[in-house]
Amino acid sequence: xxxxxxxxxxxxxxxxxxxxxxxxxxxxxxxxxxxxxxxxxxxxxxxxxxxxxxxxxxxxxxxxxxxxxxxxxxxxxxxxxxxxxxxxxxxxxxxxxxxxxxxxxxxxxxxxxxxxxxxxxxxxxxxxxxxxxxxxxxxxxxxxxxxxxxxxxxxxxxxxxxxxxxxxxxxxxxxxxxxxxxxxxxxxxxxxxxxxxxxxxxxxxxxxxxxxxxxxxxxxxxxxxxxxxxxxxxxxxxxxxxxxxxxxxxxxxxxxxxxxxxxxxxxxxxxxxxxxxxxxxxxx
Amino acid sequence: xxxxxxxxxxxxxxxxxxxxxxxxxxxxxxxxxxxxxxxxxxxxxxxxxxxxxxxxxxxxxxxxxxxxxxxxxxxxxxxxxxxxxxxxxxxxxxxxxxxxxxxxxxxxxxxxxxxxxxxxxxxxxxxxxxxxxxxxxxxxxxxxxxxxxxxxxxxxxxxxxxxxxxxxxxxxxxxxxxxxxxxxxxxxxxxxxxxxxxxxxxxxxxxxxxxxxxxxxxxxxxxxxxxxxxxxxxxxxxxxxxxxxxxxxxxxxxxxxxxxxxxxxxxxxxxxxxxxx
Numbered sequence: 106x107x108x109x110x111x112x113x114x115x116x117x118x119x120x121x122x123x124x125x126x127x128x129x130x131x132x133x134x135x136x137x138x139x140x141x142x143x144x145x146x147x148x149x150x151x152x153x154x155x156x157x158x159x160x161x162x163x164x165x166x167x168x169x170x171x172x173x174x175x176x177x178x179x180x181x182x183x184x185x186x187x188x189x190x191x192x193x194x195x196x197x198x199x200x201x202x203x204x205x206x207x208x209x210x211x212x213x214x215x216x217x218x219x220x221x222x223x224x225x226x227x228x229x230x231x232x233x234x235x236x237x238x239x240x241x242x243x244x245x246x247x248x249x250x251x252x253x254x255x256x257x258x259x260x261x262x263x264x265x266x267x268x269x270x271x272x273x274x275x276x277x278x279x280x281x282x283x284x285x286x287x288x289x290x291x292x293x294x295x296x297x298x299x300x301x302x303x304x305x306x307x308x309x310x311x312x313x314x315x316x317x318x319x320x321x322x323x324x325x326x327x328x329x330x331x332x333x334x335x336x337x338x339x340x341x342x343x344x345x346x347x348x349x350x351x352x353x354x355x356x357x358x359x360x361x362x363x364x365x366x367x368x369x370x371x372x373x374x375x376x377x378x379x380x381x382x383x384x385x386x387x388x389x
Numbered sequence: 390x391x392x393x394x395x396x397x398x399x400x401x402x403x404x405x406x407x408x409x410x411x412x413x414x415x416x417x418x419x420x421x422x423x424x425x426x427x428x429x430x431x432x433x434x435x436x437x438x439x440x441x442x443x444x445x446x447x448x449x450x451x452x453x454x455x456x457x458x459x460x461x462x463x464x465x466x467x468x469x470x471x472x473x474x475x476x477x478x479x480x481x482x483x484x485x486x487x488x489x490x491x492x493x494x495x496x497x498x499x500x501x502x503x504x505x506x507x508x509x510x511x512x513x514x515x516x517x518x519x520x521x522x523x524x525x526x527x528x529x530x531x532x533x534x535x536x537x538x539x540x541x542x543x544x545x546x547x548x549x550x551x552x553x554x555x556x557x558x559x560x561x562x563x564x565x566x567x568x569x570x571x572x573x574x575x576x577x578x579x580x581x582x583x584x585x586x587x588x589x590x591x592x593x594x595x596x597x598x599x600x601x602x603x604x605x606x607x608x609x610x611x612x613x614x615x616x617x618x619x620x621x622x623x624x625x626x627x628x629x630x631x632x633x634x635x636x637x638x639x640x641x642x643x644x645x646x647x648x649x650x651x652x653x654x655x656x657x658x659x660x661x662x663x664x665x666x
Binding site for chain 2: 117118153154155156157280283284285286287288317318319320321323344
């Protein structure tokens with residue numbers, strides 16, 4: 106199958122302009138016979154929203170602008186980042202990612218880990234999600250993560266334990282540290298963790314990071330795809346916008362699991378029992 | 390002084406790319422193509438003007454050279470030469486008439502007070518030209534100056550955007566070498582130019598090489614006073630730097646607003662700077 110990572114620079118607070126960008130890229134991806142196109146975290150809104158959160162929030166089930174994107178995915182899949190305000194949860198805003206396939210919203214993930222500290226202040230403006238679930242995508246089982254979700258140890262484990270063939274992370278990761286090579290120092294951290302998770306999980310790891318700058322912060326790009334067992338399939342440039350297109354073969358998940366027996370030998374029940382004990386009596 | 394300069398190393402080509410994109414993006418968002426830089430003849434403004442030229446093209450950058458009378462004539466010549474080398478327009482405005490008029494009416498013997506007045510006069514001219522040109526004023530304060538408060542608030546610290554503010558002085562030097570800033574500018578002793586013979590390093594009380602290592606340890610390294618001293622810096626010097634950082638906090642923040650209402654500017658009415666541009 107063919108994958109595209111849309112390393113774009115969304116316009117802060119301008120949903121209409123960003124929808125147009127998404128539609129253009131979906132169109133471009135379709136022309137290249139792409140099966141799955143992944144957009145970055147908060148790609149429909151920009152990242153540094155602060156109080157703009159409530160102005161750009163939408164309900165994917167009813168918002169006519171979002172429906173344009175959903176309609177445009179006929180015959181392919183897309184991961185789209187946006188601010189969610191659902192009718193059941195009015196007044197609460199979530200940093201969310203939708204998996205859309207063949208003009209249907211298949212799954213919506215709400216970011217669980219909201220970074221707050223240093224340059225980050227997400228928990229000041231967003232409500233946290235509380236669940237990680239995999240879902241059936243047209244080409245296999247997939248799990249979504251949003252930026253910091255991926256850096257918290259357990260998140261990708263849960264997707265792995267529930268059978269993900271693909272762990273898809275969308276991100277608005279700022280670049281920090283300029284002593285190194287032709288990329289930010291933080292980009293190395295992301296890539297290293299992506300590579301490691303592709304070993305641990307024997308699944309594909311897809312990471313789409315945005316570019317551009319907001320309020321002086323430059324987003325680092327450096328999107329990547331790792332095949333099971335640490336094989337780098339594609340990598341986007343740092344800083345510059347790019348549509349990173351590559352081919353992957355989901356049969357590699359089977360091959361990976363025959364070669365590395367981690368999945369066969371996994372014991373989620375042992376992990377669960379230990380976690381349950383830790384949660385109930387952390388001092389034990 | 391002990392300690393190595395390794396922590397201050399930058400990849401200058403990568404930094405140039407980020408800062409050029411930053412200038413272009415920030416101005417582009419406002420539908421503005423032009424930038425103004427106050428050219429002092431020193432290193433920081435030379436680097437800033439060079440970055441602006443690479444971001445916007447020489448036709449879109451204006452360098453303002455604003456000497457006080459005939460003082461610092463070498464710097465004026467250096468600044469004009471740089472502008473010609475970059476191919477940018479430049480204009481020379483002597484601020485002596487208005488400064489002299491003011492201090493004739495309100496005399497002072499304080500050279501700091503005179504220097505601050507001149508810095509604010511230059512700011513006032515830059516902002517007036519900002520309207521005349523339809524351009525943004527670019528800031529040239531570097532991270533070393535911002536942290537120790539070595540700048541005139543609402544004077545040389547005033548700007549629309551600052552591409553230089555996260556680079557220590559020694560890193561600006563590294564970037565300047567990469568940008569091929571003329572050696573005559575790079576080898577000059579840094580000065581705020583508030584009075585003849587003034588130098589930054591005499592005012593601050595230590596060379597930038599050591600100041601930057603101490604600051605880097607405190608800021609990026611999140612080291613305690615004791616840890617910085619243990620890294621090889623004299624306690625008196627570290628304490629001096631800590632005092633300067635603490636005393637100048639007001640220069641790095643917007644003035645506090647007395648909160649009265651449920652939602653207030655500066656407290657909980659919070660929008661990004663780049664909103665809707």
